[in-house]
Amino acid sequence: MLTLCATQFAGFLKTRASLSPGSGGNLGLMDIILALHWVRDNIASFGGDSKRITVVGHDTGAALANLVLISKSGKGTVDGLVQRAVLLSGSALSPWALIPDPDTVRLEVSQQMACHLVPGHNNRKPTTDDITDCLRDKPIEALMGVRLTNVRFMPSWGPFLPLEDSLDPEFAMEHSGEGFITSELMLGMTTTESYNDFSASDIQYGLEEDQRNRLLRTYIRNAFTFHLNEIFSAVRNEYTDWDKPIQHPINIRDSTMEALSDGHTVAPSIKVAYLHARRGAKTYMFHFGYQSKESEYPQRLGSVRGEELPYIFGLPLVQGLPAFPQNYSRQDMGVNEAVLNFVTNFCKTGDPNEAGQQQIPLLHPDYGTAKERTRFRLITWETYETTTQQYLSICKCFLSLCLSAMLFNFSTEKGPL
Template sequence: MSGTSFLLLMVIMDNVASISFEIRQFGPSTVELPSGEVRGLLVTFKDSHWTPVEVYRGLHYGSLGNEGSSFNTQWNKTMSANRWANVCPQVDIGGVNSLKDLLKVLPRVRVIRLYHRSNYTKDQMEDCLALNVFLPSRDWTDTTPFAVMVFVHGESYEIGTGNAYDGSVLASYGDVIVITINYRLGVLGFLNTGHSTAQGNQALMDILAVLQWVQDNIRAFNGDPNKVTLFGHGHGAALVNILTFSSLTEQGKYFQRAVIQSGSALSPWAVSYDAHSCAQWLARNVNCSSFTNDIEGLTKCLRSRSAQDLVNSSPAAPKYHSCMAPSPNPYGEIFRAPVEKLMKESRNTFTSIPVIFGVTSSEAYMYLKQKELTDGISEQRKSQIIRTFVLNNFQYNRQKIFDILYHQYTSWDTVQTEFTRRDNILQLLSDGLYVAPLVKMAQEHSLSTDTYFYAFTHATVSDTAQYHNWTSAVHGDELAYIFGAPLVEGVTPFSDKFTPQEKVISQTMMRYWTNFAKTGDPNKPDGELTFEQKLRSDPGWPKYNRSEQSFLHFGSNTTVSSHYRGKELSLWLDLIPKLNKPAKPNPDPREHELRDQNNMASFDEPHRLITNFKKIFPPHPPIPPPTLPPVPDTHYPNGDPTYSNPKTKREDPLEQIKPPAEERPEQQSGLSNSVPLSITVAIGCSLLFVNILLFSAVYYQRRRIQRLNREAIEQEQNDDNDFPDIGQKPQKENSASKEPPDRDSSVDPQSKPNIQSNPLYTVISKTPCDLAQESSHESLSTLSCASSGVNQKNAVNHKSGVVPALPRDCPVIQKDNIPNSKYAANSSLSKEKMNNVRNSTTTHDTITVV
């Protein structure tokens, strides 16, 4: 830059330093919306070179509605959009916790920023879905449509509001429409019970409803619906990133560019650690745990609690993770799968629009206490923080990963002090929680379309006084420069103490951001350069890719660099992912534990370890949702701050927790019952087949035993004198063996118990008469036993395998009654045959008992 140009630039900066603005009660013009006229406020600047801005506050884009309320679809008079809308229910930082208490757990700068934003969160209401429009004023003859920039705030998923961000300076300087929004937070924005009627991600649906409102209404503000840039910071950046993967955004239908600052969908905190467990812990915190598996009862119980009770009872997630946050839902379309899986899809908004990615040098400063930032940290404290980080973020080879991180983030080229260890820990947490996930996302995006990357490292001078021996940009520092706070005094929620150098940085960043909103290229403005722009010599912002990895560095000077933190990122993107995998199937978890893992004193906040965060109730089976419209109509076709349409009203998050819709009961019953019914039928058929096989085997074996016994009896009858060595000696006739059938049936104390009536007895043991009777059924004539008075001692002795002779009182099948051929066969039985009979009888015993 020449000396003359430099002097002219300094004159401009001197004028900029004196700029301030004032707000008039009403603007000079109105905006005609489909349902009526709306009038906003007018913001003017003392410097005549700055364009006035019309501000329309509290325009409702959706309504949670109230039962029994009546709403008008139109109004006859001009509505005044001069008041901020109520913010969504959240923890009141300014009223509940004192600054002294917050300083015990958070850095001073973080507490001050939250406190400034809390001034805009005092008026809370569930019906909070509103936005604010910052519109540059133009001569009525200029009809060129404005590019639109929609900002998604992101202090956390629990707190925040778009009302706190004044877009007047950015709109005036960049000649774009700026929109800030409110969306549901915490429990009301992300509750996911695992049931089809409580799928979570309400906040994502709110942002999508904002984009639909823009498509329907922005032309009334002379905005271009085909030049919409969605930009978010921190948790808001993660929401923007997730929406780029949503099938509902239809490849750039709702927004055509995106800026993702200091956060991404791959960060550990970006997605709920375990949405169902978080819902269970919430139920316990508000005394609704008895309804955990009863969705209707849970709905009634939660509705009986106030919104403030719910947001104040949100459970704490494991450290470095989130609880009430976006969660993948296979039955939904807004966020239907894990981010890693969505990144592999080739057709979505993410792969079809240009994106700017960016980080600051110390993103994770809020994870350290003010005392640790001021005084540094000890060796023991460093070990505690790294051990907790490793345990909560990795599953395998934890001790190896700990050793690598501890070694990598140690300053070996200088003396180890409390401050060097502090800086090492800040870099480790920043790289692991913010930088590495965002760089991985940028590298993936660069494979498809234009990608730009920046690193903001300038520490605001007025903020560095809050630290000792440390000058580094922290999470959120760049927002003040993007919204133009250094140029104009009183831009909320930022400080008003900036140096002349910081004013230059702010102008440079606003030019890049608004150029990108207009053309998709931060280097190309839309139209001719102004005189002031010609004086500037902004470096060209190169595109980012995997090989060169060029990026823009916003520091004391704006320069082009490459391979941001390349050495450290190679560790996070290459080595650690390889270590965080099992070396074999079904590994033993004990092999991957940290050394001395059961020592809770060796961890930071041990109550927030993942080992202590488990489901407290058994989950109920998930139920597929009914067929629903892809995008619920949650927007208004107008900008009335008080308008609500009963036909398109937005259900509140608790109202959405209801039994499955009854529109298609046959579909639900079929889906839920078909699988169990199929399993039952398959098991029944298998058991039937097995029973048939067993019955056939038993029946065949029994017939075989009967045949062998029959042959043995016949042989005994006809050839009892030929084989004296295989049976009992023939019994002599006596009077006892020929007692008449009607003799006294009293039980002899010396005799064995009568067990013939037992069904098992008929299988295990048969009397000789029975055997003879069975044999006679297959002979030419049918014979019967004379009486049942056969002594038990004549029964077949199965233990020994001996077959007794036929008793005298039982009719004998004579040789004359049997055909000669059969008699010949029976008479030819050998001694070996009789041994087979013994063996068969023993086999019979074994099979029958089993």
């Protein structure tokens, strides 16, 4: 049995200037850590084990879970808050995980909320005053109505640096981060993580080369600081099929989706797995490439960001919920049983293959043939190692253990290595 808890958290708005003691803000991360303290102290009353706490996050939730692991307030030691983490379609190294300029956000909020700041030196950007008290006097509807400058591919709200005394999550994972290396880690991703970055017209008709170039340049300009032209040239070269002198718009669309998926989600996740495994920590990685025949997304594109979530929560085994009105097939149920057993075993023991674990009880035990139901039990999910980079592939061919040839250099803040 697993005991599940969902946490709610406040925002991340920076309320004080950089030059003042502390910076305010990042309260959402503090809320999560406080909730984990509550779980540790009280979960036994609900049938849980305070020594086996796993944080699971998807998208921005995965980035926050990753930040919890490197937070000194969330050390994942035996006597700490977290022992394991599951990061789905995101990490703290994704370019969208942190906002680069929280002072600009603070300024925009203060102006729209009439929380006047003391001008900085030579009338530059304000550097003093805490807007917390002013904001507390405003109705929540007014705060929710604030409109921030939108930077494509980047978040308007979110955590910001420094986090405690760490200026760089990658440095914390590579050199310190006790909670990071003492926690067992599972990372998962889909095939097309960038699907929602494209318009319906782009998806239906594809992209011309000039559209592709503008899209990639916009992403690179907003995600990186230096060597922008060099990064663009490297990405275009890597994600162009040079064997075809004339590129079809659909093929250009597919390669652009792959480039953006790798850039903002896949490559950063692989980098996290690499840093975690390199320090000797137990690491598992999987690619969820499976699509139901009833999927609302084009089969050509492969699995889309979020398509793994029904299988994480077991919806095919209960024939969906109102928010997921899908008629799942017997094969969908077989895949779901496999995914659930791997994930629950990992949450319980830190090993998705743990022998002797009770299998997930099914509401529809006659969903498939014996072959479908037992095939996944023949798979041994090996740990991710820096040399072999093995990961589990969950796809139409059901399950297989693959050797990774994926790169993570594209995701680094300084650009390709």
